[in-house]
Amino acid sequence: MVDVAAMLSLVLEVIVLTGKLLYFWLEAMVLAVLPVSIQGKDISGETVLITGSGSGIGRLLAKRFADRSCRLVLWDINKEANEETAAEVQRFGITVKTYTVDLSDAKQIYQAAEKVKREMGDIDILVNNAGIVTGRKFMQCPDEMVQKTMQVNVQAHFWTAKAFLPSMMDRNHGHIVNIASSAGLLGVSGLADYCASKFAAVGFDDSLKYELESSGLTGVHTTAVCPYLIDTGMFDGCKSRFSFLLPKLNPDDVVDGIMDAMLCNSAIVILPKILYAFIALKGILPIKVVFLLCDFMGVNSMMNTFKGRGKEQ
Numbered sequence: 001m002v003d004v005a006a007m008l009s010l011v012l013e014v015i016v017l018t019g020k021l022l023y024f025w026l027e028a029m030v031l032a033v034l035p036v037s038i039q040g041k042d043i044s045g046e047t048v049l050i051t052g053s054g055s056g057i058g059r060l061l062a063k064r065f066a067d068r069s070c071r072l073v074l075w076d077i078n079k080e081a082n083e084e085t086a087a088e089v090q091r092f093g094i095t096v097k098t099y100t101v102d103l104s105d106a107k108q109i110y111q112a113a114e115k116v117k118r119e120m121g122d123i124d125i126l127v128n129n130a131g132i133v134t135g136r137k138f139m140q141c142p143d144e145m146v147q148k149t150m151q152v153n154v155q156a157h158f159w160t161a162k163a164f165l166p167s168m169m170d171r172n173h174g175h176i177v178n179i180a181s182s183a184g185l186l187g188v189s190g191l192a193d194y195c196a197s198k199f200a201a202v203g204f205d206d207s208l209k210y211e212l213e214s215s216g217l218t219g220v221h222t223t224a225v226c227p228y229l230i231d232t233g234m235f236d237g238c239k240s241r242f243s244f245l246l247p248k249l250n251p252d253d254v255v256d257g258i259m260d261a262m263l264c265n266s267a268i269v270i271l272p273k274i275l276y277a278f279i280a281l282k283g284i285l286p287i288k289v290v291f292l293l294c295d296f297m298g299v300n301s302m303m304n305t306f307k308g309r310g311k312e313q
């Protein structure tokens with residue numbers, strides 16, 4: 001016997017679902033073309049914590065947030081470099097405070113977080129940016145270095161989120177930006193530990209997003225950032241056969257992309273956009289074809305010329 005009432009209720013649910021799907025699809029299309037100046041949120045006066053602010057992307061982000069009149073909390077293991085960043089942003093007339101923290105140590109993270117809460121109050125925007133790379137083939141990579149990569153590149157994201165997310169959830173207001181990498185979406189020969197940490201960072205971001213959304217916390221956002229190689233020095237020496245077609249990204253362009261994505265509450269930003277096509281192709285092509293193409297493009301040997309910053313990181 002068919003339960004007519006249950007059937008009608010299901011049909012109604014499917015109609016409402018279809019309507020919502022079409023609405024969100026349309027909304028995404030409009031937002032994709034609407035300028036950031038119109039759809040972007042106002043973050044002036046917000047307190048922003050950036051990890052790894054002593055160099056590269058972290059330092060550039062500090063300047064962008066300072067330019068938007070944010071209060072800054074800067075975390076880095078390198079005290080001197082971090083203070084240089086603070087000195088550079090002081091000209092914007094904002095409040096900035098530096099903390100020397102080793103992000104591979106959960107205890108130091110929690111201790112620094114307590115100090116930040118006492119001295120600077122709640123964090124509105126947390127940017128998990130600090131990252132390291134060993135640049136060695138997996139079997140040549142000592143266990144301690146593998147562990148350190150996982151600790152800095154992903155575990156630190158867990159502990160900073162545990163420390164600062166509760167107040168964001170209480171206020172239903174906040175944003176966590178997780179700087180991962182395109183190596184968190186596509187595996188690369190010679191980067192096994194780094195890719196593992198970045199895939200984990202992407203997975204963490206994605207899951208957290210669903211948890212927040214399904215808890216009804218529509219005011220707390222997360223953004224995963226997945227750029228290709230950036231010209232900051234971290235990946236010095238790496239080049240593929242077609243580097244002239246896909247050169248290392250300009251750090252300022254990457255920071256533009258990160259700021260736009262954060263201001264628009266985008267779920268993920270992949271840079272450059274051509275990588276969306278590579279990711280889709282990897283999903284549909286046979287694995288041997290993918291391997292052959294990677295070999296032809298020199299991706300499999302890209303790390304052979306890696307120099308990095310010239311010291312064990």
Ligand SMILES: NC(=O)c1ccc[n+]([C@@H]2O[C@H](COP(=O)([O-])OP(=O)(O)OC[C@H]3O[C@@H](n4cnc5c(N)ncnc54)[C@H](O)[C@@H]3O)[C@@H](O)[C@H]2O)c1
Nearest residue numbers: 052054055056057077102103129130131181229230232234
């Ligand atoms: N440079 C690239 O090609 C590239 C590409 C994709 C993603 N990324 C990611 O972007 C982020 C920023 O990269 P970048 O190029 O600016 O790197 P960078 O080396 O210029 O800066 C990293 C910063 O993190 C700090 N740091 C390192 N270990 C730390 C620790 N244990 N505790 C606290 N601070 C620590 C360093 O002192 C440095 O200031 C990283 O997460 C990186 O993995 C970089």
